[in-house]
Amino acid sequence: xxSFQDYAAPATVEEALALLDKSRKNRILxxxxxLRMSNLKLHTGIDLKNLGLNSIYEQDGALQIGxxxxxxxxxxxxxxxxxxxxxxxxxxxxIVGVQFRAVAQVGASVFARYGFSDLLPSLLACGxxxxxxxxxxxxxxxxxxxxxxxxxxxxxxxxxxxGIGRSACLRNSAGDFALLNGAVYLDHADCRxxxxxxxxxxxxxxxxxxxxxxxxGSLPVDVLAERAVxxxxxxxxxxxxxxxxxxxxxxxxxxxxxxxxxxxxxxxxGH
Amino acid sequence: xxPIEPDEYLSETLRAAGMLSVRRGCDTGMCGLCxxxxxxxxxxxxxxxxxxxxxxxxxxxxxxxEEASEFTKYLTEQGAxxxxxxxxxxxxxxxxxxxxxxxxxxxxxxxxxxxNLCRCTGYMGQMRTVRRYMGLPEPEVD
Numbered sequence: 001x002x003s004f005q006d007y008a009a010p011a012t013v014e015e016a017l018a019l020l021d022k023s024r025k026n027r028i029l030x031x032x033x034x035l036r037m038s039n040l041k042l043h044t045g046i047d048l049k050n051l052g053l054n055s056i057y058e059q060d061g062a063l064q065i066g067x068x069x070x071x072x073x074x075x076x077x078x079x080x081x082x083x084x085x086x087x088x089x090x091x092x093x094x095i096v097g098v099q100f101r102a103v104a105q106v107g108a109s110v111f112a113r114y115g116f117s118d119l120l121p122s123l124l125a126c127g128x129x130x131x132x133x134x135x136x137x138x139x140x141x142x143x144x145x146x147x148x149x150x151x152x153x154x155x156x157x158x159x160x161x162x163g164i165g166r167s168a169c170l171r172n173s174a175g176d177f178a179l180l181n182g183a184v185y186l187d188h189a190d191c192r193x194x195x196x197x198x199x200x201x202x203x204x205x206x207x208x209x210x211x212x213x214x215x216x217g218s219l220p221v222d223v224l225a226e227r228a229v230x231x232x233x234x235x236x237x238x239x240x241x242x243x244x245x246x247x248x249x250x251x252x253x254x255x256x257x258x259x260x261x262x263x264x265x266x267x268x269x270g271h
Numbered sequence: 272x273x274p275i276e277p278d279e280y281l282s283e284t285l286r287a288a289g290m291l292s293v294r295r296g297c298d299t300g301m302c303g304l305c306x307x308x309x310x311x312x313x314x315x316x317x318x319x320x321x322x323x324x325x326x327x328x329x330x331x332x333x334x335x336x337e338e339a340s341e342f343t344k345y346l347t348e349q350g351a352x353x354x355x356x357x358x359x360x361x362x363x364x365x366x367x368x369x370x371x372x373x374x375x376x377x378x379x380x381x382x383x384x385x386x387n388l389c390r391c392t393g394y395m396g397q398m399r400t401v402r403r404y405m406g407l408p409e410p411e412v413d
Contacts, residue, residue: 007277007322033300033318036280045278047323072312097386099306099364102314174385175301 002035004042009050013133016152019046028152030108031070033100053107053154056080061160067107067153071119072098074106083158084126084185087165091122091183096175111153113144113201116177120144120202122167123156124194125183131155144201163187164267166260169197170252172243179243180252184260186212193232193261195253199241208232208257212265221265229257273321281307281316281324285331292332292359296388303387306360307331313367332359338366345404351396357389365401375405 004027010016020026025043029035053066056077063079074080075092083089095101095118109117110130120140128140133152140156169181181202182195191212196202208231215224238249275284282305285293296304298317305317308330332339339362346352346362361384368375368383380401389397402409 002278004278007320009322029320031318032320032323033315036318037299045320047320049323093382096301097303098383099303099313099315099360099386100300100318102312103300103318175388 002038002040002042004040004045006044007047008044009047011050013051013152013154016046016048016051017133019044020150020152028108028111030112031103031105033104034108034112034114048107048152051154063158065106065156065158067105067111067155069106071095071101071104071106071109074119075101084161084163084165087126087167087183087185088119088122088158091118091167091169091181094118094169094171094174094178106156107153110140110156113148115199115201116197117202118167118169118178118181118196121181121183121194121196122165123158124196124202124204125165125167125185125192126158127161127185127190127192129157129159131157141204144203161185161187161190163190164264166264168256168259170256177243180249180256182253182256182260184257184264186264189213191216193228193257195232195236195256198236198238198249198253199243200237200239203236205232205235207235212261216265221262225258225261225265228261229254232257275321277322279321281319281321281329284321285316285329290331290333294356294359296357296360301386301388302357302360303364304357304360306363306387308335308363308367311367311370313364330363332363335363335366339363342366342400342404345400346397349396349400349403351392351400353389353391353396357387361387361389361397365404369405372405375407377402377407377410380405380407 023043027042029045029047048068053068056065071092075089081089109119130143131137131154163186165185167183169178171178178197181197185192191209193205193209194202208228212228233250233253238246240246282293294304296302300315300318306313307316309327364387
């Protein structure tokens with residue numbers, strides 16, 4: 001079972017970084033809901049609870065989510081609930097139960113790049129960026145594509161935008177990990193489609209998004225959605241695990257995309 | 272002040288201190304049996320480090336007898352208590368839900384309670400109980 005010898009709750013980011021760099025056996029704790037399932041034997045568990053990273057606030061129209069915010073905070077926060085039609089908040093409520101979501105932290109889900117994360121597709125679709133203590137700001141997509149490195153995630157930043165979004169997931173049973181999840185963001189200049197739990201970490205389907213942007217208005221909603229769906233399932237890689245095979249996931253990706261795209265494109269056309 | 276190990280979880284600490292209403296169920300964060308309230312918010316004590324709750328108020332069922340007894344009257348009235356193993360976590364979640372949900376609906380209640388698993392009741396009795404306790408009308412039956 002997961003264990004560590006020392007617990008530290010540093011008062012500054014610098015102290016936390018110094019502790020993290022001191023030994024490879026020192027680790028940031030996050031919410032500890034998932035970490036506790038591992039067999040890691042650590043020296044020091046570093047708790048970021050004293051760094052003031054547990055609030056969600058607005059700055060110049062953009063939203064900033066502290067890394068220590070719990071999923072429950074994100075799900076119920078009025079700012080996030082109103083952001084892009086509740087795209088981020090809607091992606092969260094399916095995760096186990098309120099007690100679990102009151103423990104699990106947003107930053108841990110993002111920094112650990114869990115393949116099963118229901119949060120990552122929504123954040124990717126929103127065009128989120130991350131702010132790290134050492135590496136600074138970078139788009140979330142770049143962060144997810146980089147090899148793992150030791151750093152501290154401080155904040156997730158959502159840009160000011162007025163589009164609409166939708167998220168969806170498929171589960172074998174409630175409370176289980178998603179066998180596939182996704183999110184779509186749409187406005188006059190952007191269409192971002194993200195799919196996660198493939199079972200790899202969430203990724204953007206850029207070709208499908210481009211296709212929607214270029215052909216909206218010229219193709220009927222159903223045709224546009226159908227073609228975008230096919231493009232998304234072609235350009236993304238899928239894999240197999242105990243929840244579903246690669247082929248099953250590819251087929252289900254079509255279903256998931258349709259469920260998200262059709263209502264959004266229809267709403268845009270005033271249907 | 273309770274003596275704790277650095278990597279000790281809250282459920283272990285509370286049980287060692289005699290709070291036996293805190294049940295150990297799945298130990299994977301799925302069942303909700305170990306639910307306690309930290310500053311009024313229901314959390315999984317099996318997944319929360321004891322050290323993290325330093326300076327916060329932790330409530331187990333032992334400390335909420337008065338509020339709980341009001342709800343348990345409804346629970347027994349509906350025959351929804353059954354074996355009772357999941358009851359402490361379920362009761363605490365319902366008490367927190369009553370405080371938190373301003374305008375409870377059937378869907379909001381189901382969403383709030385979906386982290387509390389019960390292997391006996393099939394949830395129908397529990398839902399009847401919660402509906403009455405929260406003052407919701409009975410659903411129409413065809």
